[in-house]
Amino acid sequence: MKDASLAMRASPLLFGLLALAVWEGAVRAFHVPVYLVPGPIAIVAAFLADPIGLLRSLASTLLVTFVALAVAAVLGAALAIAMAASRLAQAAIQPWAVVLQVTPIVAIAPLIIVWVGNPFAALVVCATIVAFFPVFANTASGLAAAAPELGDLFRLYGASRWRTMTLLRLPAALPHFLTGLRISGGLALVGAVVAEFVAGSGGFASGLAYRILEAGYRLEIARMFAALVLLSLAGIAINAGLGWLGRVLLRRRGDAA
Amino acid sequence: MLSIERVGRRFPNGTEALRDVSLRLEPGDFVALLGPSGCGKSTLLRLIAGLDQPDAGRLVWQEGHAPTPGEVGFVFQDATLLPWATAEENVYLPLRLRGISRQQAAPRLREALARVGLEQFAAARPRQLSGGMRMRVSIARALVTRPRLLLMDEPFAALDEFTRHRLQSDLLALWQAIGCTVVFVTHSIYEAAFLARRIVLMSPRPGRIASERASPLPWGHSRLDPAYATLVADITAAMEQALGHGAPVADLAAADPASGDPARSRERSA
Ligand SMILES: Nc1ncnc2c1ncn2[C@@H]1O[C@H](COP(=O)(O)OP(=O)(O)OP(=O)(O)O)[C@@H](O)[C@H]1O
Ligand SMILES: [Mg+2]
Numbered sequence: 441m442k443d444a445s446l447a448m449r450a451s452p453l454l455f456g457l458l459a460l461a462v463w464e465g466a467v468r469a470f471h472v473p474v475y476l477v478p479g480p481i482a483i484v485a486a487f488l489a490d491p492i493g494l495l496r497s498l499a500s501t502l503l504v505t506f507v508a509l510a511v512a513a514v515l516g517a518a519l520a521i522a523m524a525a526s527r528l529a530q531a532a533i534q535p536w537a538v539v540l541q542v543t544p545i546v547a548i549a550p551l552i553i554v555w556v557g558n559p560f561a562a563l564v565v566c567a568t569i570v571a572f573f574p575v576f577a578n579t580a581s582g583l584a585a586a587a588p589e590l591g592d593l594f595r596l597y598g599a600s601r602w603r604t605m606t607l608l609r610l611p612a613a614l615p616h617f618l619t620g621l622r623i624s625g626g627l628a629l630v631g632a633v634v635a636e637f638v639a640g641s642g643g644f645a646s647g648l649a650y651r652i653l654e655a656g657y658r659l660e661i662a663r664m665f666a667a668l669v670l671l672s673l674a675g676i677a678i679n680a681g682l683g684w685l686g687r688v689l690l691r692r693r694g695d696a697a
Numbered sequence: 698m699l700s701i702e703r704v705g706r707r708f709p710n711g712t713e714a715l716r717d718v719s720l721r722l723e724p725g726d727f728v729a730l731l732g733p734s735g736c737g738k739s740t741l742l743r744l745i746a747g748l749d750q751p752d753a754g755r756l757v758w759q760e761g762h763a764p765t766p767g768e769v770g771f772v773f774q775d776a777t778l779l780p781w782a783t784a785e786e787n788v789y790l791p792l793r794l795r796g797i798s799r800q801q802a803a804p805r806l807r808e809a810l811a812r813v814g815l816e817q818f819a820a821a822r823p824r825q826l827s828g829g830m831r832m833r834v835s836i837a838r839a840l841v842t843r844p845r846l847l848l849m850d851e852p853f854a855a856l857d858e859f860t861r862h863r864l865q866s867d868l869l870a871l872w873q874a875i876g877c878t879v880v881f882v883t884h885s886i887y888e889a890a891f892l893a894r895r896i897v898l899m900s901p902r903p904g905r906i907a908s909e910r911a912s913p914l915p916w917g918h919s920r921l922d923p924a925y926a927t928l929v930a931d932i933t934a935a936m937e938q939a940l941g942h943g944a945p946v947a948d949l950a951a952a953d954p955a956s957g958d959p960a961r962s963r964e965r966s967a
Pocket of ligand 2 (some may be wrong): 738739740850
């Protein structure tokens with residue numbers, strides 16, 4: 441039983457290593473030029489050639505990502521709460537939230553970059569727009585998720601709307617908010633990268649996307665791959681980190697197994 | 698304590714849940730509202746609780762006004778506890794909503810939990826408790842304000858037979874000790890016959906009171922009492938008559954609301 445679970449846990453790693461080995465082997469066996477498809481070893485070498493530069497760019501992208509995620513979380517939760525508290529607010533906000541969701545960021549990023557003078561702020565705005573919807577929509581549905589009987593119970597004891605919000609609806613929404621946050625975390629990274637790509641041609645960005653563009657122009661394909669790998673690792677880490685945060689918070693509160 | 702006079706309720710979607718329902722509740726009564734699914738038992742209970750308003754007839758309270766919060770306790774089919782709160786915090790909720798501090802409430806919380814036999818589980822979360830224990834917490838929560846009227850909507854329907862029997866006996870002991878009025882909704886003839894001093898039979902579409910009888914059973918009767926079996930048989934006969942001779946099964950099927958409130962159908966299928 442224990443062995444089986446160990447095998448289960450080790451299997452993704454082994455599979456990954458196997459795939460890398462096959463990749464490296466194929467690249468060598470067929471003499472694929474490194475400017476077309478570099479092997480894993482060439483990619484690691486490209487990273488080791490300039491680790492500081494790449495990690496700096498990663499940090500720059502992550503800074504945009506986290507600021508955007510924080511703004512999206514605060515804004516999304518606040519608007520969802522406003523919608524739950526007032527029908528007027530709901531009528532006013534809901535259509536705009538949908539507009540925001542369906543607008544392709546690539547299409548409006550150039551505008552935002554022109555309008556928002558500060559490059560960092562422009563990137564944050566773009567990433568926030570991409571990250572906003574999941575945390576907003578999940579919080580909104582969480583605020584309505586408490587059992588209707590519990591709503592009846594609060595009414596039976598003459599609870600004010602404020603009390604119902606703080607003692608019932610907000611706590612009931614927490615797990616949904618955390619789920620939304622996790623999705624938004626990944627999207628914030630995507631948004632930051634897309635905005636960097638658009639801004640990159642404007643020539644003021646220092647994020648990973650810019651490194652990818654730059655390496656592409658110079659046909660440093662291995663370096664391009666190294667930047668890509670960093671990006672996916674960051675995405676995985678953000679997803680895992682937010683998942684962990686959610687589990688810890690819910691376990692501390694006592695309602696998650 | 699309450700006189701329900703010719704009450705009717707039709708929902709905006711056209712469903713007539715109650716028509717011309719009249720019923721008197723006396724202090725210290727234990728009334729079972731018995732009827733098939735969809736006959737308007739929950740609707741009637743919600744009207745009594747003030748969670749819904751009739752659109753015909755009226756409710757006349759003896760004191761001249763509707764009860765204040767805390768004078769009525771409500772127990773739902775599901776325990777409906779706050780999953781993030783401990784048993785004690787759940788029981789504290791009604792007092793908290795009335796602005797009573799945790800410290801002031803502490804003795805009453807202990808008392809309410811002790812009444813349902815859960816003093817050892819004050820710090821447990823709902824998911825750590827069994828279904829029967831969760832229902833006990835729910836009952837303690839309803840009792841903590843010392844209500845004069847306790848409304849229960851199929852509280853034991855989701856429990857297994859053994860737990861149900863146990864909770865039924867405990868509920869009777871509680872009722873005897875507290876002396877509040879109980880209105881107990883059920884679709885189990887056995888449960889109504891075992892618990893109630895008065896059994897009100899409802900028929901569906903639209904919900905009406907089909908018959909009403911006092912329980913002939915002495916206080917403290919057992920389930921093995923032949924009089925209990927006779928009462929069950931009597932009620933069964935009255936039920937079949939109310940639903941129409943020969944076709945009780947078809948009528949029951951027709952009475953099952955496929956449409957209506959989605960929250961309710963979800964609850965039923967859950
Ligand atoms: N809010 C609502 N809107 C519309 N129809 C409703 C609503 N609540 C209940 N109904 C309908 O009114 C009828 C009576 O419902 P009610 O819940 O009172 O029945 P019940 O006797 O409690 O049934 P059950 O034993 O299944 O709980 C049903 O047909 C139901 O679908
Ligand atoms: Mg019901």
